[in-house]
Amino acid sequence: MAKIVDARGLPCPQPVILTRNALQENTAVTTIVDNQTAQHNVTRMAQKAGCMVQIEEQDDGIYLHINRAETPQEQAAPQPASVPVRGPLVLVIPGEFMGRGEHVELGNILMRGFFHTLGEVEPLPDAIVFFNSGVKLVVDGSPVLEDLQGLHDRGVKILACGTCLGYYELKEKVAVGEVSNMYTIAETILRAGKAVNL
C-alpha cells in the first residue's frame, strides 16, 4: 500500500518536504496536491531522486503516484565521490559581489543570478553566513532580498555579521535573517560538514 500524503491546501514547499520525508520510509507514496506548481515541484523532486511518477487528475485533486526504485546495491557500496557530507552545508558570502574582477557590475549580476538559482537547485544549504560587504545583501534594498526571504522561509539559516552591519551603519535595515556575532559565525563555519566560500 502506498503511503498517502495529503498536501492539498498546503503552501510551498510543504508538499515537497512531506513527500520527501515519506519517501525515506516508504517505497510507494501517493501525494495529493491541488495546484500545478505543487504538482511540478513534487514531480521534479521525485524524478530527481530516481523515482517513477504517475500523475492522475481527479475531481478532488491531483494524485501523484510515486515509486522509489530499490537501489540496495548502491546503498551498500557507495562510490567515495558520492558519499554524502555529514554535517551542515554552509555557504560563506564575504562580499556583495560574486567572484573577483575589475567590474563590480558583473559581480553584482552573478550574485543576483546565484541567489535566484539557489532557490531552484539541490541541495539547499543549511546556513548562509554573510560578512564584510556581504552583509549589504541582507538589508533593505538588496537585489537578492526576495530570494533570501524564500530561502529563509524554507528553513535556511541566514546569519549576518553584526560588526560588519555596524561598520556600514546598516543594523537598523536588516530585512532577513538574524544579526550574528563572531562566535556564532566561527562555530557555524567550523562545525560545517562542508563550507563553500563564494
Place this chain on the structure above:
Amino acid sequence: MTDKQYAVILVHSTNYALRAEKVLAKAGISCKLIPVPRHLSSDCGVCIRIERANQEAALQALKAACVEIEGVHEI
C-alpha cells in the same frame, strides 16, 4: 504563495539585459534579472523575467527604447 505566471525575455548580451532591466524599471514594470533557464540555453547568460500579464507592456517599452530582443519564452 501567489502563483505568478512568468515569461523570460532573452536578449543578445549581458549589457542588453542590464539596459532592458533599467528600461523596465523606469516604465514601472517589475522584472528580475535571472540566469537563462537551463532548458532554454546551455550558455551561461542572463535574461529578464517578467510577469506574463506585463508582457505586452514590457515589449513595447523595450521597443521604444531600442533594446533588441532575441525571444520571449513562457516559463
